[in-house]
Amino acid sequence: GENVEQHPSTLSVQEGDSAVIKCTYSDSASNYFPWYKQELGKGPQLIIDIRSNVGEKKDQRIAVTLNKTAKHFSLHITETQPEDSAVYFCASSGGIQGAQKLVFGQGTRLTINP
């Protein structure tokens, strides 16, 4: 089945710097790649997603890039702020596992230092 690997597991950056989180997936048929932010005591919040017919998508300070050939996608956060501190999960769906099953990475704990 699909496997999603996420790196790094923890990331600490200075406020105002950029943060990059990377994920690789195994199923070349996967076609939908969302990113979720989970704050302590809350449910995951969808922050951005990308489909396999697009290489890059941006929403204000957040961007996601997708390299289908390498089966790799990344989350980029620019001008980081303390409220960006959270756990971030990448996921994939649409391949062997079907359109409704999200396969998650293990998560990245991002800490923004003031």
Add this chain to the structure above:
Amino acid sequence: DTEVTQTPKHLVMGMTNKKSLKCEQHMGHRAMYWYKQKAKKPPELMFVYSYEKLSINESVPSRFSPECPNSSLLNLHLHALQPEDSALYLCASSLLLAGTSYEQYFGPGTRLTVT
């Protein structure tokens, strides 16, 4: 509005109790999901309902019993749970069109403790 609501927020139950978790959404989504999340781990899919019918059961023990009474509501009935079932239970919903993945929106979760 992309809100999924869940009640209760917290639940403590003994191993012989019967309790239910509730989830509600009014976005017109016809796919609804139950996930289980242990500390420091990603959510794990338990069940998927499509058009109010159970479409995916990820080999979940029968002590967890899902129910979808209508297109807006999803319940998870709990009976004879074990301490290792303590976790955050998340509900999610999404649009549903054959073969197409759509955004899944999660609720805040129910923090379950089994004593």
